[in-house]
Amino acid sequence: MSNEAIENPKQYTYIIAGGGMAGLSLAYYLSESSLTYERILILDQGNESPKTWSYWSDEAHPFDAFAEYSWGQLEINSFANKHLNLTIAPFVYRKIESGTWTKSIQNKLLQNTKFEFIQAKIEGFSYQGKFAQVLTDKGIFEATEKVFDSVSPYPCDLTNPKELKQHFVGLFIETNFPLFDPNKATLFDFRIAFTNACEFMYVLPTCTRNALFEHTFFSSNLLDESEYLEQIKAYLFAYHGLSDDDYEIKGTEKGIIPMNYVEIPQNLHQKIIKIGTSGGFVKASTGYSFKRTQGLLNTLVSQLESSNKNAQVIQQKRFKILLDRIFIQVLVDQQVKGSTVFEQLFEKNSAQTMLRFLDEQTSVWEDLRLMTSVPTWPFMKAFFKIVFQRPTFYK
Numbered sequence: 001m002s003n004e005a006i007e008n009p010k011q012y013t014y015i016i017a018g019g020g021m022a023g024l025s026l027a028y029y030l031s032e033s034s035l036t037y038e039r040i041l042i043l044d045q046g047n048e049s050p051k052t053w054s055y056w057s058d059e060a061h062p063f064d065a066f067a068e069y070s071w072g073q074l075e076i077n078s079f080a081n082k083h084l085n086l087t088i089a090p091f092v093y094r095k096i097e098s099g100t101w102t103k104s105i106q107n108k109l110l111q112n113t114k115f116e117f118i119q120a121k122i123e124g125f126s127y128q129g130k131f132a133q134v135l136t137d138k139g140i141f142e143a144t145e146k147v148f149d150s151v152s153p154y155p156c157d158l159t160n161p162k163e164l165k166q167h168f169v170g171l172f173i174e175t176n177f178p179l180f181d182p183n184k185a186t187l188f189d190f191r192i193a194f195t196n197a198c199e200f201m202y203v204l205p206t207c208t209r210n211a212l213f214e215h216t217f218f219s220s221n222l223l224d225e226s227e228y229l230e231q232i233k234a235y236l237f238a239y240h241g242l243s244d245d246d247y248e249i250k251g252t253e254k255g256i257i258p259m260n261y262v263e264i265p266q267n268l269h270q271k272i273i274k275i276g277t278s279g280g281f282v283k284a285s286t287g288y289s290f291k292r293t294q295g296l297l298n299t300l301v302s303q304l305e306s307s308n309k310n311a312q313v314i315q316q317k318r319f320k321i322l323l324d325r326i327f328i329q330v331l332v333d334q335q336v337k338g339s340t341v342f343e344q345l346f347e348k349n350s351a352q353t354m355l356r357f358l359d360e361q362t363s364v365w366e367d368l369r370l371m372t373s374v375p376t377w378p379f380m381k382a383f384f385k386i387v388f389q390r391p392t393f394y395k
């Protein structure tokens with residue numbers, strides 16, 4: 001790095017550190033806002049592996065246009081082979097392919113001369129007077145207003161068996177003959193859940209011959225990749241009669257998403273603001289974050305527009321946090337099968353109520369009514385652990 005770069009780092013109004021889902025979404029909302037800015041820099045090291053982002057919603061969003069596929073019906077297969085068919089209107093379940101979305105948003109932003117992209121590895125953050133700096137292998141970049149950081153690790157210890165994660169491996173397969181019903185996505189197939197860990201197959205069929213099968217856990221202990229793959233193959237054989245010769249593997253995806261709850265209090269006085277997974281934007285009890293991130297960033301940009309510096313980046317109601325933490329504790333304790341909890345919730349409540357509940361859109365009364373659908377004792381124990389003891393997953 002030249003001395004000139006150190007002494008005169010290039011200045012921007014905002015720097016977005018990490019141009020993934022949260023970073024590019026924020027850039028999009030800034031580009032649509034009434035905020036005035038000189039320049040916005042998006043830094044990313046590149047080469048992020050493609051992901052499938054799914055979300056449900058009952059309201060239109062500009063990103064819906066990028067959905068590669070959508071479903072109006074979801075299904076759940078219980079461990080006891082009971083089949084729940086859920087018609088979710090007015091909700092729609094959508095799937096976005098991260099590569100296509102990323103290119104489209106980048107192209108849109110590149111038409112605006114105020115946006116600049118630099119491929120660089122971010123090595124750290126610092127402050128210089130009243131400015132925030134991003135230290136990279138391509139030099140130092142300075143933000144006069146704010147740095148938005150989506151690259152710092154979220155505090156989740158992958159080796160700690162007390163910290164819940166959503167972990168999964170998925171196969172995109174193409175069969176030699178028509179087999180799937182593309183009108184229905186399988187949110188949970190619990191027929192594979194033989195232990196108390198919350199374990200299920202997640203299936204997104206996009207036509208009669210193509211589908212994504214994801215063997216997913218909400219649990220603390222990670223497996224060897226081969227174990228997830230063996231389970232998918234066993235599932236394809238057991239429930240679809242498919243042997244290896246009947247299909248071709250078109251791609252894979254895998255992920256580990258933190259599901260432990262850690263409070264990350266941030267307000268808009270801060271110069272460096274964590275966003276995305278780094279900022280705790282994942283809904284801890286489900287591992288979903290695409291839609292939640294859109295809501296949080298949209299609000300964040302509105303607060304910037306109104307210069308409301310006291311605004312919290314995450315404005316989550318204390319009761320919702322408590323419910324999330326109880327849920328997570330139940331899944332960590334495994335005193336009841338995780339599958340039983342979700343099965344009973346979906347069996348005893350309408351799909352629409354459940355989707356609103358998982359989105360934290362239900363009222364306290366609806367939440368209390370929903371809680372009567374779950375096995376009482378494990379939830380009571382988890383509640384007392386949270387309220388009277390230091391919960392096992394919470395650092």
Ligand SMILES: Cc1cc2nc3c(=O)[nH]c(=O)nc-3n(C[C@H](O)[C@H](O)[C@H](O)COP(=O)(O)OP(=O)(O)OC[C@H]3O[C@@H](n4cnc5c(N)ncnc54)[C@H](O)[C@@H]3O)c2cc1C
Nearest residue numbers: 018020021022044045053054121122255276277288289290
């Ligand atoms: C395989 C997979 C599937 C998922 N599916 C869903 C789903 O269906 N629905 C849902 O709601 N959520 C899903 N998630 C969870 C979540 O939505 C995604 O992880 C999402 O990408 C998180 O957004 P983010 O911006 O925090 O992180 P990312 O999208 O990962 O963005 C971080 C960016 O920072 C860059 N970066 C990291 N380190 C550095 C560095 N040192 N220097 C420079 N750049 C760096 C990366 O290249 C990346 O582009 C999934 C996650 C995974 C892993």
